[in-house]
Amino acid sequence: MEESGSDPISHALSEESLDPANWEAMCSLGHRMVDDMIAYLRFVRDRPVWRRVPEDVKEHLRRPLPLDPQLPEEIYEDFLNYILPYPLGNIHPRFWGWVIGTGTPLGMFAELLAAGMNPNLAGANHVANYVERQVVDWCKEMLGYPRRASGLLVSGCSMANLVGLTVARNKMAGFNVRKDGLQGNRERIIFYTSAEAHTSVQKAVELLGLGSNSLRRVPVDEEFRIDLDALDTAISRDREEGHRPACVIGNAGTINTGAIDDLDGLADLCKEEGLWLHVDGAFGALAALSPELRPLVCGLERADSLAFDLHKWMYMPIEIGCALVRNERYHREAFSLIEGYLAHEERGLAGGAPWFHEYGPELTRGFRALKAWMSIREHGIKKYGRLIRQNVEQAGYLAGLVDEAAELERLAPVPLNIVCFRFVVDPKELDPDAINREIFHRLCEEGIAVPSYTTISGNYCLRVANTNHRSRREDFELLVQQVIRIGKDIIDGQEGKTEKT
Numbered sequence: 001m002e003e004s005g006s007d008p009i010s011h012a013l014s015e016e017s018l019d020p021a022n023w024e025a026m027c028s029l030g031h032r033m034v035d036d037m038i039a040y041l042r043f044v045r046d047r048p049v050w051r052r053v054p055e056d057v058k059e060h061l062r063r064p065l066p067l068d069p070q071l072p073e074e075i076y077e078d079f080l081n082y083i084l085p086y087p088l089g090n091i092h093p094r095f096w097g098w099v100i101g102t103g104t105p106l107g108m109f110a111e112l113l114a115a116g117m118n119p120n121l122a123g124a125n126h127v128a129n130y131v132e133r134q135v136v137d138w139c140k141e142m143l144g145y146p147r148r149a150s151g152l153l154v155s156g157c158s159m160a161n162l163v164g165l166t167v168a169r170n171k172m173a174g175f176n177v178r179k180d181g182l183q184g185n186r187e188r189i190i191f192y193t194s195a196e197a198h199t200s201v202q203k204a205v206e207l208l209g210l211g212s213n214s215l216r217r218v219p220v221d222e223e224f225r226i227d228l229d230a231l232d233t234a235i236s237r238d239r240e241e242g243h244r245p246a247c248v249i250g251n252a253g254t255i256n257t258g259a260i261d262d263l264d265g266l267a268d269l270c271k272e273e274g275l276w277l278h279v280d281g282a283f284g285a286l287a288a289l290s291p292e293l294r295p296l297v298c299g300l301e302r303a304d305s306l307a308f309d310l311h312k313w314m315y316m317p318i319e320i321g322c323a324l325v326r327n328e329r330y331h332r333e334a335f336s337l338i339e340g341y342l343a344h345e346e347r348g349l350a351g352g353a354p355w356f357h358e359y360g361p362e363l364t365r366g367f368r369a370l371k372a373w374m375s376i377r378e379h380g381i382k383k384y385g386r387l388i389r390q391n392v393e394q395a396g397y398l399a400g401l402v403d404e405a406a407e408l409e410r411l412a413p414v415p416l417n418i419v420c421f422r423f424v425v426d427p428k429e430l431d432p433d434a435i436n437r438e439i440f441h442r443l444c445e446e447g448i449a450v451p452s453y454t455t456i457s458g459n460y461c462l463r464v465a466n467t468n469h470r471s472r473r474e475d476f477e478l479l480v481q482q483v484i485r486i487g488k489d490i491i492d493g494q495e496g497k498t499e500k501t
């Protein structure tokens with residue numbers, strides 16, 4: 001007897017899908033998830049910011065590849081037990097590590113709705129593309145960027161930098177890079193940025209085939225802003241040596257200290273020298289939403305391309321960033337590649353221009369626009385402006401607490417929302433870098449707060465980057481108290497040790 005599985009008719013009778021056999025059960029599971037996640041957000045302040053992933057959880061996450069179905073209810077139980085309790089911590093009011101946003105409840109639901117519709121925003125004529133176009137238009141308007149500019153939403157500012165710098169390279173190369181590539185023996189294309197630029201800028205330059213030696217890291221002044229004279233000199237020197245200066249990358253909010261380059265000065269210089277100006281405004285560009293802070297980033301709107309994030313200082317769920325390009329034609333020329341199966345039609349589903357895949361390297365693109373469209377409407381741009389200003393004022397408050405505390409010292413100015421400081425020890429007796437590194441570890445391991453760290457002028461320090469809409473002044477007071485307490489504990493412990501030996 002043949003097995004029934006090989007009978008074509010029984011195949012037809014047993015056609016499967018991935019939809020639930022029991023829709024009611026899936027629906028009540030979904031309701032539980034919603035209730036649980038709302039409580040998770042609502043009571044986040046009561047939990048430790050971070051905790052170690054325990055061994056049994058790591059063990060659980062090494063289980064073999066599932067070959068047969070498991071019950072959604074059981075999978076969700078495992079999520080509750082093994083995954084949900086061990087987050088990065090960035091939704092917590094005392095998380096200020098790196099630059100990571102906090103998310104919101106409605107943003108979370110928007111992700112649910114977007115995944116439910118599950119459209120592809122490569123192109124074609126469907127409503128999601130109109131939502132993204134509106135969000136991109138809103139982005140231009142809120143930053144004062146020209147209306148005729150083109151743009152698209154991307155995963156984050158790394159990708160937005162790559163998009164902007166690709167357009168810059170192709171426009172400024174002086175030959176057809178898309179066709180001829182960079183293999184020829186030509187003059188060297190040079191990009192410029194400050195010593196404080198983000199790693200994503202260098203990665204983009206590397207990915208573009210220019211090589212990191214073609215990215216000049218120009219020195220900064222005492223406020224960590226690019227030195228315009230040094231930039232000017234570097235450009236002249238490169239021209240004299242027969243290279244091809246092409247693009248300057250300005251910083252609106254550097255990763256280390258939040259420094260903002262003189263963007264108007266950069267725009268003037270680029271105009272004079274005939275160079276492309278790209279601005280990495282990952283979080284700092286959003287200072288433009290606050291009328292009080294806006295002057296800090298003036299000149300931003302003159303950039304040829306602009307990259308920023310909505311998941312950092314607009315607090316939207318990760319991932320969402322935006323790339324804007326002043327000249328739509330240059331933008332499209334850098335990425336558009338249409339063959340028969342992607343051809344646009346005048347009408348119907350294949351109508352509707354532009355198609356977003358013509359503005360970036362990705363074809364299939366998710367509906368990240370929806371969380372932006374819903375969030376911006378929920379809060380309004382004025383409230384975002386107030387929150388950004390609140391974060392800057394909190395950073396100023398923390399800087400004041402640091403300056404008042406004899407045990408602490410600040411290592412950099414605080415032009416925006418980032419504070420770099422450390423616990424002071426006598427370097428003749430103890431290693432300040434090691435002590436402060438230990439303070440960082442204990443703050444996290446005790447679940448108190450998560451700053452991050454960096455080195456300023458060769459000194460390791462704690463670094464608080466505030467893009468957190470949940471933080472309150474008392475959170476910064478607690479941070480300062482605890483840094484001092486832990487610092488003293490460490491020193492007492494070390495003295496104990498030296499006495500014993």
Ligand SMILES: *Cc1c(COP(=O)(O)O)cnc(C)c1O
Pocket residue numbers: 099155156157158159198200253254255280281282283309321
């Ligand atoms: C975070 C950041 C980036 C990279 O953005 P992602 O969203 O992490 O890809 C680039 N530049 C600066 C200044 C940043 O802070």
